[in-house]
Amino acid sequence: AQRVTQPEKLLSVFKGAPVELKCNYSYSGSPELFWYVQYSRQRLQLLLRHISRESIKGFTADLNKGETSFHLKKPFAQEEDSAMYYCALEGASGSRLTFGEGTQLTVNP
Amino acid sequence: GAVVSQHPSWVICKSGTSVKIECRSLDFQATTMFWYRQFPKQSLMLMATSNEGSKATYEQGVEKDKFLINHASLTLSTLTVTSAHPEDSSFYICSARGAGTGTREQYFGPGTRLTVT
Numbered sequence: 001a002q003r004v005t006q007p008e009k010l011l012s013v014f015k016g017a018p019v020e021l022k023c024n025y026s027y028s029g030s031p032e033l034f035w036y037v038q039y040s041r042q043r044l045q046l047l048l049r050h051i052s053r054e055s056i057k058g059f060t061a062d063l064n065k066g067e068t069s070f071h072l073k074k075p076f077a078q079e080e081d082s083a084m085y086y087c088a089l090e091g092a093s094g095s096r097l098t099f100g101e102g103t104q105l106t107v108n109p
Numbered sequence: 110g111a112v113v114s115q116h117p118s119w120v121i122c123k124s125g126t127s128v129k130i131e132c133r134s135l136d137f138q139a140t141t142m143f144w145y146r147q148f149p150k151q152s153l154m155l156m157a158t159s160n161e162g163s164k165a166t167y168e169q170g171v172e173k174d175k176f177l178i179n180h181a182s183l184t185l186s187t188l189t190v191t192s193a194h195p196e197d198s199s200f201y202i203c204s205a206r207g208a209g210t211g212t213r214e215q216y217f218g219p220g221t222r223l224t225v226t
Contacts, residue, residue, distance in 0.1 A: 034214075044153070044202065044217040086152065096143070097204075097215060101152045 002027045004089050006100035013077050014108050021072040021103045023061075023087030031089045033063055033070040034097070038084040047072075047085070057081070077107045111137045113205050115218035122193055122225055130188045130221045132203030138183035139205035143215060144176075147200040159186050193225040 003026045013019050025031060035047040048056045050063040050070060061072045070087060087100040112135040122128050132142055141160050145153040159165040159180035167173050175197075177189040186205075190197055200222055204215040 036217075043219040044204075046214055049214070096155055096158060098155075099152045 002031070002089050002091050002098045004087050004098050004100035006085075006087055006103050008103050009101065010104050010106070012106045012108060015079055016076050019074050019077040019081070019105065019107070021085050021087075021105065023070045023072065023100055025068050025070065025087075025089050027068075027089060027091055029091060031091055033061070034088040034090070035059070035061055035070075035072050036086045036088055036099075038086070040083070044086070077105075079107045079109055081105060082107045111135075111205075111207065111216040113139075113203065113216045113218040115201075115203055115221050117221060118219060119222040120224070122223070124194055124225055125192055127189055127191045128193055128223060130190075130201055130203075130223075132186045132188070132205065132218055134184045134205045134207070134216070137205075137207045137216075139186075139207060140183065141206045142180055142186040143204045143206075144178060144186075144188050145202045145204070147202055147220070149200075153202060156188075190223065193223070195225045198223055198225045 005024045007022050033050040036044050037047045038044045059074045061070050063070050084102050084104050086102045088097045090097050114133045116131045143158050144156045146156050147153050155168050156171045157165045157167045157178050159178050161180050161183050165178035180186040200220050202220040204217045206215050
């Protein structure tokens with residue numbers, strides 16, 4: 001079975017502060033991990049995936065297989081980063097996406 | 110980028126009637142489409158996976174006869190909520206994945222708000 005846990009439902013930081021959204025997973029094989037973002041009144045969109053090892057909008061996420069984590073980080077949060085963030089896992093190629101519960105990030109001015 | 114549309118964006122229907130929601134991939138062929146349900150302030154719950162030309166695979170606890178899914182073409186999947194009841198009121202989201210792209214990325218539609226009165 002595959003499971004994704006995002007321990008924080010709400011996270012509030014000030015503009016310019018570092019932010020880390022936690023994600024832990026359980027999966028017996030080699031998963032593919034994603035972070036999706038949903039801005040207010042917009043559709044869910046892919047933010048980044050672990051295999052790309054890229055930085056999008058200043059966000060990065062490293063897959064830590066030892067800790068089974070895929071935390072999302074940004075060194076300096078911006079107000080426009082305020083959104084709902086979902087961590088998601090996909091197992092074998094073509095299989096279903098399992099979403100975490102989501103973390104609502106609020107960046108205060 | 111790949112675009113997925115849903116129609117309608119919101120619908121209100123009376124209890125006992127049926128409602129059809131369309132999901133279209135506008136600029137790519139979607140061999141697989143997914144249907145999710147999202148309750149307020151909660152995560153997306155996968156309802157079913159549909160592959161073009163074959164029967165949908167439903168998640169445990171999802172009633173096949175109540176949530177009819179059709180994926181007759183590579184650009185269109187439909188979800189029909191039959192004999193809707195107020196507890197079926199929710200936000201329904203579809204996503205689509207293309208063929209042969211070498212990526213597992215799913216592209217999401219904007220969602221359909223269903224209210225059953």
